[in-house]
Amino acid sequence: DIVMTQSPDSLAVSLGERATINCKSSQSVLYSSNNKNYLAWYQQKPGQPPKLLIYWASTRESGVPDRFSGSGSGTDFTLTISSLQAEDVAVYYCQQYYTTPFTFGPGTKVDIK
Amino acid sequence: EVQLVESGGGLVQPGGSLKLSCAASGFTFSVSAMHWVRQASGKGLEWVGRIRSKANSYATAYAASVKGRFTISRDDSKNTAYLQMNSLKTEDTAVYYCTRHASRDGYQGGMDVWGQGTTVTVSS
Numbered sequence: 001d002i003v004m005t006q007s008p009d010s011l012a013v014s015l016g017e018r019a020t021i022n023c024k025s026s027q028s029v030l031y032s033s034n035n036k037n038y039l040a041w042y043q044q045k046p047g048q049p050p051k052l053l054i055y056w057a058s059t060r061e062s063g064v065p066d067r068f069s070g071s072g073s074g075t076d077f078t079l080t081i082s083s084l085q086a087e088d089v090a091v092y093y094c095q096q097y098y099t100t101p102f103t104f105g106p107g108t109k110v111d112i113k
Numbered sequence: 114e115v116q117l118v119e120s121g122g123g124l125v126q127p128g129g130s131l132k133l134s135c136a137a138s139g140f141t142f143s144v145s146a147m148h149w150v151r152q153a154s155g156k157g158l159e160w161v162g163r164i165r166s167k168a169n170s171y172a173t174a175y176a177a178s179v180k181g182r183f184t185i186s187r188d189d190s191k192n193t194a195y196l197q198m199n200s201l202k203t204e205d206t207a208v209y210y211c212t213r214h215a216s217r218d219g220y221q222g223g224m225d226v227w228g229q230g231t232t233v234t235v236s237s
Contacts, residue, residue: 001177040223042158049210049230050150050158055223093158097214097221100174102148104158 002026002096004105012113019081021108023094028074031098038098041070041079044107045090053092054079086112115139115226117211122231125201133196133231135211140226143167143189146214148224149196151207151233159207163214164194179205201235208232 003026013019029038037057042050052061054070057077067082081088089112094105121133135147146169149161162175164185173185184197194211208230215222 034220036220038221042223044158049212049227050224051227052215052223052225055215055217055225056220059217059222061223061225091157095158095160095223097223100163101176102160102163104150104160107157 001101002029002099002103004094004096004103006092006094006105006108008108009106010109010111012111013081013084014113015086016083017113019084019088019110021079021092021094021110023072023077023079023105025075025077025096025098029096029098030074037073037077038096039070039072039077040095040097041068042093042095043088043090044093050093081110084110084112117213117226117228119209119211119228119231122209122233124234124236126237127201127203127235129201129235130197130199131201131233132198133209133211133233135194135196135228137192137194137213140213142192145216146221147185147187147194148212148214149185149194150210150212150224151205152210152230153204153207156207161196161209198233201233203235206233206235 039057041054044050058070091107146165148163165172187194211228212224213226215225
């Protein structure tokens with residue numbers, strides 16, 4: 001199974017400042033036939049289901065604010081919130097969908113400093 | 114409106130069975146791969162399993178923690194996916210979400226539509 005790790009476990013950032021979350025997979029999730037990384041990022045607020053933010057490691061889902069961006073390839077990935085807003089307080093998960101089981105990272109809690 | 118609505122959760126004793134349903138609307142259910150994801154209280158997300166479309170032979174896959182106990186099926190005529198859970202354990206207690214695997218430009222994207230979840234409690 002592909003093991004997903006995230007760092008940090010939690011972070012507190014001032015409003016308007018940058019938040020950076022890292023995700024690492026135990027093996028590459030780059031699909032060589034189409035050169036796409038099968039890595040997604042989700043945001044989950046309390047009492048709500050997860051919401052897809054980013055897929056293919058760096059493609060923003062429709063309707064997601066452009067302050068959210070994803071980067072990385074192979075085994076190392078990053079989610080960046082360029083200017084943290086109050087509504088961004090949530091837990092963020094990465095997930096690989098390269099091969100089953102489609103494992104999630106443990107999550108990173110983002111709060112306001 | 115694109116929507117998934119789960120039902121069937123409840124309280125069950127260890128060793129018991131429960132069947133969850135996921136009713137889809139607003140999109141072409143029959144061509145979509147459907148997944149189940151669970152979340153124990155205060156914990157992270159755990160992928161449970163998935164069922165692909167008829168074009169992909171309704172192929173299923175499961176997490177090791179549920180393999181042999183849980184079965185995913187679908188009825189495309191009813192736009193509904195199911196999760197049959199047998200031999201339930203206390204550690205299966207969680208909110209169970211149904212979710213759609215997106216197709217983007219002919220390739221798999223992330224999971225773009227989620228239900229609100231249904232709660233399963235396994236306790237004596």
